[in-house]
Amino acid sequence: MVLTEKHKELIERIGVFHEHKGMQPLVGRIIGLLLVHDEGEVSFDEIVEQLGVSKSAVSNALTFLQAKGRCVYSTRPGDRKRYFALKVSDWKEDFTKELENIAEIQKFIDEVLEVRTDKTPEFNCRMRDFSNFLDFFKKEIPALFERFKKQQA
Amino acid sequence: MVLTEKHKELIERIGVFHEHKGMQPLVGRIIGLLLVHDEGEVSFDEIVEQLGVSKSAVSNALTFLQAKGRCVYSTRPGDRKRYFALKVSDWKEDFTKELENIAEIQKFIDEVLEVRTDKTPEFNCRMRDFSNFLDFFKKEIPALFERFKKQQA
DNA sequence: CTGTTAGTTCTGCAAATACAGAACTAAAAA
DNA sequence: TTTTTAGTTCTGTATTTGCAGAACTAACAG
Numbered sequence: 001m002v003l004t005e006k007h008k009e010l011i012e013r014i015g016v017f018h019e020h021k022g023m024q025p026l027v028g029r030i031i032g033l034l035l036v037h038d039e040g041e042v043s044f045d046e047i048v049e050q051l052g053v054s055k056s057a058v059s060n061a062l063t064f065l066q067a068k069g070r071c072v073y074s075t076r077p078g079d080r081k082r083y084f085a086l087k088v089s090d091w092k093e094d095f096t097k098e099l100e101n102i103a104e105i106q107k108f109i110d111e112v113l114e115v116r117t118d119k120t121p122e123f124n125c126r127m128r129d130f131s132n133f134l135d136f137f138k139k140e141i142p143a144l145f146e147r148f149k150k151q152q153a
Numbered sequence: 154m155v156l157t158e159k160h161k162e163l164i165e166r167i168g169v170f171h172e173h174k175g176m177q178p179l180v181g182r183i184i185g186l187l188l189v190h191d192e193g194e195v196s197f198d199e200i201v202e203q204l205g206v207s208k209s210a211v212s213n214a215l216t217f218l219q220a221k222g223r224c225v226y227s228t229r230p231g232d233r234k235r236y237f238a239l240k241v242s243d244w245k246e247d248f249t250k251e252l253e254n255i256a257e258i259q260k261f262i263d264e265v266l267e268v269r270t271d272k273t274p275e276f277n278c279r280m281r282d283f284s285n286f287l288d289f290f291k292k293e294i295p296a297l298f299e300r301f302k303k304q305q306a
Numbered sequence: 307c308t309g310t311t312a313g314t315t316c317t318g319c320a321a322a323t324a325c326a327g328a329a330c331t332a333a334a335a336a
Numbered sequence: 337t338t339t340t341t342a343g344t345t346c347t348g349t350a351t352t353t354g355c356a357g358a359a360c361t362a363a364c365a366g
Contacts, residue, residue, distance in 0.1 A: 056357075
């Protein structure tokens with residue numbers, strides 16, 4: 001597949017977006033490439049060529065993406081190459097994980113509340129409020145997907 | 154205020170948590186200190202002493218936190234020191250921002266769908282599904298807070 | 307057995323990060 | 337006016353990051 005300027009520019013922006021989420025630059029670019037690539041599956045070599053980076057960098061980035069469960073590869077009979085693709089299948093799972101990750105702050109809030117004295121009742125009250133909300137939020141996640149399903153039909 | 158080992162250890166863990174979110178180490182530690190500190194407000198000097206870091210590092214970190222709107226300082230009559238505190242007041246706003254930030258991926262998903270051919274209908278379909286969900290999700294955020302309010306009462 | 311393909315692991319380095327320490331600034335105190 | 341206080345900005349540096357390139361490995365091909 002030949003990438004147009006538009007493709008390349010979009011890949012870069014998707015890369016930067018993922019960099020901001022803490023991923024290393026190339027990892028974000030690879031996600032971008034796998035997203036815009038027509039065939040869905042992209043060979044190791046093609047990633048190297050399209051992004052103009054070294055094999056070692058691609059190898060490490062793909063190992064990372066696979067470890068994170070964001071990417072898989074398949075093979076074809078009579079072809080030793082690996083074809084990589086994103087696991088868009090379980091976006092619900094991924095999204096849930098991200099939401100739960102945000103809510104992880106609750107664990108700390110609760111620990112903080114345990115060590116705090118009652119010198120600052122308003123502060124403590126707000127924190128407890130926030131903790132209660134996070135509790136509520138986590139429980140609401142499944143319901144969220146259900147409401148979406150209903151609304152779809 | 155004298156910090157116990159428990160306090161210090163909790164500050165470190167809160168620091169690491171924020172590092173994973175892309176903040177620089179000291180910024181995370183300062184958030185931790187402001188969270189566990191009894192008085193709620195902590196002077197510049199005390200931050201320097203409690204965390205054992207340089208004034209310059211603290212100055213930069215606090216400038217960053219204030220720019221991000223996560224921290225404010227107040228002053229006291231006849232006292233030139235600045236007392237820093239977290240802005241826990243608007244956790245709803247902060248949380249909303251974080252959720253919207255997650256949903257920002259939708260912008261890219263939609264752009265990706267525009268440049269993709271229909272060679273991979275299933276992939277495209279899943280992406281469209283995800284985009285629709287993100288749409289739904291963003292609209293649901295205010296309702297989420299409302300349901301929490303109701304449940305509280 | 308030798309060569310080739312496809313990818314991995316190791317080594318090194320250029321650039322970015324995160325901080326220390328010193329010099330500096332602005333305002334209040336003496 | 338000089339000094340002190342409280343914090344900022346500048347300069348240098350140790351550490352970490354992100355990648356390139358080379359050496360290596362495993363499997364198949366000739």
